[in-house]
Amino acid sequence: MGRRKTVRQCISMIYDVPMASPLQPAQASTTAIRTAIRRLGMPLPSALSPQIRLYQVPGAVAAWQGVGEPVAGLGARCPFWAEIWPGGEAMARFLLDAPDTVSARVVYDLGAGCGVGAIAAARAGAARARAVDCDLAAVTAVSLNATLNAVTVASELADPLDGPLPEGVDVILAADLWYEPWLARRTTAWLRRAAKAGITVLVADPGRAHLPRSGLVELACYPVPTSLDTERAALTPTRVFRIDRDARI
Numbered sequence: 001m002g003r004r005k006t007v008r009q010c011i012s013m014i015y016d017v018p019m020a021s022p023l024q025p026a027q028a029s030t031t032a033i034r035t036a037i038r039r040l041g042m043p044l045p046s047a048l049s050p051q052i053r054l055y056q057v058p059g060a061v062a063a064w065q066g067v068g069e070p071v072a073g074l075g076a077r078c079p080f081w082a083e084i085w086p087g088g089e090a091m092a093r094f095l096l097d098a099p100d101t102v103s104a105r106v107v108y109d110l111g112a113g114c115g116v117g118a119i120a121a122a123r124a125g126a127a128r129a130r131a132v133d134c135d136l137a138a139v140t141a142v143s144l145n146a147t148l149n150a151v152t153v154a155s156e157l158a159d160p161l162d163g164p165l166p167e168g169v170d171v172i173l174a175a176d177l178w179y180e181p182w183l184a185r186r187t188t189a190w191l192r193r194a195a196k197a198g199i200t201v202l203v204a205d206p207g208r209a210h211l212p213r214s215g216l217v218e219l220a221c222y223p224v225p226t227s228l229d230t231e232r233a234a235l236t237p238t239r240v241f242r243i244d245r246d247a248r249i
Contacts, residue, residue: 049096052116081141087177088116103125105171110177115146118146121171134159192243217244222238
């Protein structure tokens with residue numbers, strides 16, 4: 001109970017004021033967020049890629065779910081950056097196993113969370129890696145995690161899904177973005193546009209309900225150790241796909 005209470009208190013330090021909008025929560029300063037992440041997070045290895053260490057807060061999502069009453073838009077405030085989700089684990093492992101996928105290429109990690117995908121891409125030899133998230137805490141965590149792994153990753157606070165495709169990008173990574181129907185629809189449409197434009201789009205997901213069932217070419221499958229609190233299984237098969245640019249999804 002003591003650990004969970006501390007988790008709640010520190011997460012509340014980051015998300016300490018009411019929502020400003022569904023996607024852009026008003027938050028503490030970047031300095032305060034950095035302090036909270038360093039205080040609470042433990043540099044722990046990825047389960048599938050132990051050469052990558054990230055500031056992680058085991059049980060953070062479960063703890064956050066127990067804070068107060070449900071709030072509209074809570075999903076945007078949930079500390080997704082505090083744990084490596086199954087798709088992130090699988091994506092990172094795949095990039096390290098198949099470095100030619102990103103070597104000497106410009107990589108864009110959409111909804112990056114903790115940034116494990118972008119960090120793996122940088123370690124695999126990407127020319128540049130860019131991690132994008134709509135949560136300032138996630139963007140801050142990516143910066144700390146990149147430093148922890150001695151790689152360069154540009155982090156950006158943005159929600160690009162209603163805008164143009166990023167310029168000069170060769171590969172887009174998208175992991176664990178199909179858990180809510182509204183986000184799944186926006187993400188799938190944007191990624192399909194990217195694939196049609198000739199960008200290599202890699203998707204990693206444990207088979208959530210809103211993942212498209214067609215237009216995906218399976219590249220790998222990994223049994224990912226997962227928490228019973230969030231995935232209800234000790235091992236979750238998680239697949240990495242490429243979006244077929246010629247298929248409708």
